[in-house]
């Protein structure tokens with residue numbers, strides 16, 4: 001038996017109007033200062049005013065949310081006692097809201113109590129529903145059951161991925177009005193996060209037909225619409241489809257698993273402060289090569305990626321499976337070039353000294369990150385060191 005986790009998804013122009021139909025008057029809004037400055041918060045509060053809902057706003061969320069800020073949000077939320085928690089923002093905001101939601105339902109909880117194996121947590125959402133309104137098109141957090149919160153350990157902000165299936169937001173509202181103003185760099189970075197979610201989930205050990213159906217469509221949409229949105233941020237059709245693609249990719253990896261690019265990407269974000277989408281998107285071609293190069297007969301990643309490439313028209317139906325599978329790597333590199341995506345650490349400005357000084361820590365963080373465990377090929381210490389070196393130099397992975 002397999003359980004495909006999916007709550008309610010409202011999408012397209014004016015999807016925000018669905019707020020009127022959701023029961024509950026008192027709303028606790030989780031956002032950040034940038035969302036407020038961009039005027040996106042006002043779009044939401046204007047609607048809440050129109051629908052005669054009350055609200056209190058918490059905007060203390062920072063990128064890569066820190067545990068202390070989440071606890072501040074918990075305190076404010078528990079005092080206000082809302083019926084609805086509304087997360088308006090990118091992945092950091094939605095992740096923060098999920099953690100606040102858990103600690104509102106269970107006030108005695110700390111972050112550590114959010115445990116995927118907790119039976120107690122199945123008795124959930126008795127006080128509030130969570131509405132996630134993403135303002136970027138990438139993290140998929142609006143439909144996943146994980147929350148990534150950073151904790152300071154040994155002078156490094158270590159990302160902890162806490163999860164439970166009840167943390168899937170009750171409603172995901174995908175209104176493209178919130179993404180129209182995203183700058184090109186963020187548009188590209190978040191789209192590559194979607195691609196990493198779909199492409200990694202496609203070959204993960206937990207892959208399944210439902211997750212791969214979502215992943216395949218998400219990949220198709222990102223390849224079609226990212227170059228358009230990159231050139232013309234005001235293109236509504238492209239924005240709408242990239243927004244849908246991000247959520248499909250979220251359903252894909254939320255019901256399967258992202259793995260190596262995320263484990264490598266998380267470590268690099270922690271050390272070099274690289275944006276999540278840029279970081280995981282950078283590692284994607286390298287880890288795909290690594291998985292396709294797995295020794296032995298019957299490499300399932302080759303079969304799966306060759307079928308994907310043929311379905312997307314990247315390879316001919318009668319092409320050899322290995323050749324077709326490797327076309328995924330060349331197509332990714334083509335897309336990266338077309339939208340000026342930095343494809344190695346050196347081009348991102350990481351110096352050789354900085355890289356060498358941190359290589360051991362990167363490797364250590366990789367092995368502490370649970371994201372990597374569902375990869376179809378698990379690298380050993382020597383291989384992971386070489387993967388980092390290839391990604392630093394921009395060299396193909398031939399092992």
Ligand SMILES: [Fe+2]
Nearest residue numbers: 139193197280
């Ligand atoms: Fe991601």
